[in-house]
Amino acid sequence: MSHEKRATERAQAAQDGSWARLYALVLVALALDIALLWWLTERYK
């Protein structure tokens, strides 16, 4: 495998990793939203 090809693959993997972190952030934010809304529901029942 050429040096250039390996560098491209590494860059691609790094990019995929940063997208995965961003996706996880959105899903964690949703879980937090639901947890807070659940708390609000129970607190003011």
Next chain:
Amino acid sequence: MIRPADAAVLIVALVALVVWGFFRARATRDLSGFLVAGHAMPWPVVAFSVMATQASAVTFMATPGQGYVGGLSFVQFYFGLPIAMVVLCATLVPVFQRLRVNTAYEFLEQRFDGKTRTLAAGLFLVQRGLAAGITLYAPALVLSVILGWGIGMTCALLGALVVGTIVLGGSKAVAHAHALQFSIILGTLALTFVLVLRGLPQGMGLPDALVVAGAAGRLAAVDATFDPASRYNLWAGLLGGFFLQLSYFGTDQSQVGRFLAGRSARESKLGLLFNGLVKVPMQFFILLLGVLVFVAYRFEPAPVFFNPAEAARAASGPFADDWRASEHAWDAARADLARALREETAARRAGDAATERDAHARALAADVAASAARTRAVAAIQSTDPNANTNDTNYIFLRYVLSHLPLGVVGLVLAAIFAAAMNSSMSELNALASTTVVDVVERLRPGADERTLLAWSRLATLFWVVFAVVFAQFAARLGSLVEAVNIMGSLFYGTILGIFLTALFVKRAGGHAVFIAALLGEAAVIACWKLTSFSFLWWNLIGCVLTVAVAAALAPWLPRRIPT
């Protein structure tokens, strides 16, 4: 009628919106610029455009009303959206951007065949074409009732503003206008939130307001009960909502056209993920605004019915005596309620549990009496006109705004509502024009040059505006028709999403297999609608899963033809 200063703010804001969109897009002379803003928008513009498209005027007026009537439970409708944004970014967005398509349906011909593309584009044109009429008519009707203008005038004004922006500037103008419009909407909502909070009775802050709202069941945001017939619960929101949002954002050209305007897959994905991040909190605050209006009206006189046109008809009709009796009973019960709530709040602050319990019991009794009076008032409206619209949810927020907010702010709120009406109509009409030109005209006239196609795009926009306005004239029943738009979307979205997911994940399935699967999926959804009590959110899941499963099952017999 609105005051001259508010009218001036409204007119200035509307003119600014159109001029801004047109000025930013005055160089739109090519087809790609007209259809998908030349694939050149940065992610913040994509994000605002995507969010503005989903936030129609009815949503803007109805969501606080929904908070007033049903509390926070509606927020669960959006729980599936962030998951849908993630799935969309990981699957369809890179494919669409790599192929540089102008409409979502172009991809289907490349993956399957012409008939599958035509089926998906046809389902979209029928569904969205009819919905465009309601999108234009619904806010026009509410504004005409509230402002005292003719329905023809508000409808024509909205139509002209939308046509002016799209025909002259195309998708680029739509994207830039969206960014400004949505900023006005968010700013106005934030300002209104502060003013409503300040309008609460003397000495009452947000914590007290939440206690009053919670006691009336308005803060029940999450319901974890699994019930397919219940419209809003955690599971319907997460599962049904996920499939609905994935179909809407991934296969409805009015949204696909918005994120395809991104200058790269990165910009499109960032725009969609931003939407996924802020949507649930944003809807929560809009609903909470409605809950605060509910609390404010608990302490002061409120109309027994918020639609002034229907109320006036009942007050002067043959059942006027019934109407007046119910109005008196309502006013008396609400005065008792306000007194009891004030005593309850004061007792809670003083730590006097016995007085608090007594006042709470009296508040509950007054609430029951007020509900009974309202039921009688609605019965009087129905007796006066059996076809009357007895759903006044969309009028609640506007009635509060007109009677409580200061000079200038009222004009700003009305401008925001017009802006929201323009937002969704512009995206719809731009998408209908794009699909007509790319998926119909270009295929019927394969050799047509870019100038001809651009002219066709402008003509198609005009055609769909006229179609929407004509269809709007038949839209006499606002409440039921708005519901019908949601149901109509859910009738088709699941199947269309199933076609796209088959394209991505069932590699062996060919055009014949997915075409048969889509027809069977659609038949199953129609059967669910007609024969079962499943709420509409579930239809999206059923149509999608069935289309993918049948296409996968048929794939060995009807495989994909690999070009040689």
